[in-house]
Amino acid sequence: MQTNERAIRAAREQRNWLIHNPADVGRAIAGVRAERGMTQADLAEQIDIDRGYLARLEAGASPLVLERSLRALRRMGATITVSLPGDDDAS
Numbered sequence: 001m002q003t004n005e006r007a008i009r010a011a012r013e014q015r016n017w018l019i020h021n022p023a024d025v026g027r028a029i030a031g032v033r034a035e036r037g038m039t040q041a042d043l044a045e046q047i048d049i050d051r052g053y054l055a056r057l058e059a060g061a062s063p064l065v066l067e068r069s070l071r072a073l074r075r076m077g078a079t080i081t082v083s084l085p086g087d088d089d090a091s
Contacts (some may be wrong), residue, residue, distance in 0.1 A: 019080035021070060022062030028082040030058040035084055 015035075017028035033043050040058070044051040073080060 015084045015086070017082040019070065019082060020074065021060070022066055023060030025062065025066065025070075025082075026058040026060040029054075032082070032084055033058075 017024060017031060019025055019028065029043075033040070038046075040051050040054050044054045047054075070080070
Protein backbone atom coordinates (compact mmCIF):
# COMPACT_ATOMS: atom_id res chain seq x y z
CA MET A 1 0.00 0.00 0.00
CA GLN A 2 1.37 3.44 -0.88
CA THR A 3 2.21 5.96 1.83
CA ASN A 4 -0.52 8.38 0.74
CA GLU A 5 -3.14 5.63 0.82
CA ARG A 6 -2.03 4.69 4.35
CA ALA A 7 -2.32 8.31 5.47
CA ILE A 8 -5.83 8.58 4.04
CA ARG A 9 -6.88 5.30 5.68
CA ALA A 10 -5.44 6.43 9.05
CA ALA A 11 -7.22 9.77 8.75
CA ARG A 12 -10.51 8.04 8.03
CA GLU A 13 -10.12 5.74 11.04
CA GLN A 14 -9.47 8.64 13.43
CA ARG A 15 -12.50 10.62 14.52
CA ASN A 16 -10.96 12.84 17.22
CA TRP A 17 -7.93 15.09 16.99
CA LEU A 18 -6.38 16.60 20.11
CA ILE A 19 -5.02 20.03 19.20
CA HIS A 20 -1.71 21.16 20.70
CA ASN A 21 -0.15 23.06 17.81
CA PRO A 22 -0.77 24.21 14.23
CA ALA A 23 0.38 20.85 12.85
CA ASP A 24 -2.43 19.18 14.84
CA VAL A 25 -4.91 21.65 13.35
CA GLY A 26 -3.63 20.74 9.89
CA ARG A 27 -3.99 17.01 10.59
CA ALA A 28 -7.54 17.59 11.81
CA ILE A 29 -8.46 19.54 8.67
CA ALA A 30 -6.95 16.86 6.46
CA GLY A 31 -8.59 14.07 8.46
CA VAL A 32 -12.07 15.55 8.40
CA ARG A 33 -11.67 16.40 4.71
CA ALA A 34 -10.63 12.81 3.94
CA GLU A 35 -13.51 11.43 6.01
CA ARG A 36 -15.91 13.54 3.98
CA GLY A 37 -14.36 12.25 0.74
CA MET A 38 -13.28 15.71 -0.34
CA THR A 39 -10.17 16.69 -2.24
CA GLN A 40 -8.11 19.72 -1.27
CA ALA A 41 -9.47 21.42 -4.39
CA ASP A 42 -13.07 20.71 -3.28
CA LEU A 43 -12.57 22.17 0.18
CA ALA A 44 -10.51 25.13 -1.03
CA GLU A 45 -13.26 26.07 -3.46
CA GLN A 46 -15.95 25.76 -0.78
CA ILE A 47 -14.11 28.02 1.66
CA ASP A 48 -12.80 30.36 -1.05
CA ILE A 49 -9.07 29.94 -0.55
CA ASP A 50 -6.26 28.79 -2.82
CA ARG A 51 -5.64 25.02 -2.80
CA GLY A 52 -1.94 25.68 -2.19
CA TYR A 53 -2.76 27.66 0.95
CA LEU A 54 -4.97 24.81 2.18
CA ALA A 55 -2.11 22.38 1.55
CA ARG A 56 0.18 24.56 3.67
CA LEU A 57 -2.40 24.67 6.47
CA GLU A 58 -2.74 20.87 6.37
CA ALA A 59 1.05 20.61 6.53
CA GLY A 60 1.06 22.63 9.76
CA ALA A 61 2.03 26.04 8.45
CA SER A 62 0.09 28.58 10.41
CA PRO A 63 -0.53 32.24 10.72
CA LEU A 64 1.11 33.71 13.80
CA VAL A 65 -2.28 34.43 15.36
CA LEU A 66 -3.12 30.70 15.41
CA GLU A 67 0.19 29.80 17.03
CA ARG A 68 -0.23 32.47 19.70
CA SER A 69 -3.86 31.57 20.35
CA LEU A 70 -3.00 27.91 20.87
CA ARG A 71 -0.08 28.84 23.13
CA ALA A 72 -2.34 31.07 25.27
CA LEU A 73 -4.93 28.31 25.60
CA ARG A 74 -2.29 25.72 26.54
CA ARG A 75 -0.80 28.04 29.17
CA MET A 76 -4.23 28.35 30.76
CA GLY A 77 -4.63 24.58 30.84
CA ALA A 78 -7.22 24.38 28.07
CA THR A 79 -7.58 21.37 25.81
CA ILE A 80 -8.90 21.68 22.26
CA THR A 81 -10.32 18.64 20.51
CA VAL A 82 -11.78 18.39 17.03
CA SER A 83 -14.37 15.61 16.92
CA LEU A 84 -16.10 14.23 13.89
CA PRO A 85 -19.54 12.94 14.85
CA GLY A 86 -20.51 9.42 13.89
CA ASP A 87 -22.98 8.93 11.07
CA ASP A 88 -25.83 8.60 13.56
CA ASP A 89 -24.69 11.76 15.43
CA ALA A 90 -24.68 14.10 12.40
CA SER A 91 -27.46 16.62 12.21
